[in-house]
Amino acid sequence: QVQLAESGGGLVQAGGSLRLSCAASGRTFGNYAMAWFRQAPGKDREFVAAISRSSTNILYADSVKGRFTISRDNTKNTVWLQMNGLKPDDTAVYYCAAGARISVATLSRHREYDYWGQGTQVTVSS
Numbered sequence: 001q002v003q004l005a006e007s008g009g010g011l012v013q014a015g016g017s018l019r020l021s022c023a024a025s026g027r028t029f030g031n032y033a034m035a036w037f038r039q040a041p042g043k044d045r046e047f048v049a050a051i052s053r054s055s056t057n058i059l060y061a062d063s064v065k066g067r068f069t070i071s072r073d074n075t076k077n078t079v080w081l082q083m084n085g086l087k088p089d090d091t092a093v094y095y096c097a098a099g100a101r102i103s104v105a106t107l108s109r110h111r112e113y114d115y116w117g118q119g120t121q122v123t124v125s126s
Helices: none
Strands: 002-007 010-013 018-026 033-039 046-051 058-060 068-073 078-083 092-099 120-125
Touching: 002 092, 018 033, 018 092, 018 120, 033 068, 033 078, 046 068, 046 078, 058 068
Parallel strands: 010 120
Antiparallel strands: 002 018, 018 078, 033 046, 033 092, 046 058, 068 078, 092 120
């Protein structure tokens, strides 16, 4: 079992920045690919970014490419999402996810992830 806890959400003006953190506890963090997804009211859960176990492979949604950066530190059991140039369309609840059987081809597929955090709200005002 892996427990995930997100933090760092909040209210920010358009163009601002936030850094989300996801702290993992339980089984060996380095065995899991990690990802961030988001869900806005009335919309489906959307892939944001993912990083493989050793950080070799990183994938971003087109909508955040060039603005968001995902990173991890396996010694700290933590994954981060640095969000710059935030837009009102980025407003959503952001979820951290961990997957033990994720391949490069499945990094963006939310159904492939085994564990999820409770989410942290990000609100971007115009």
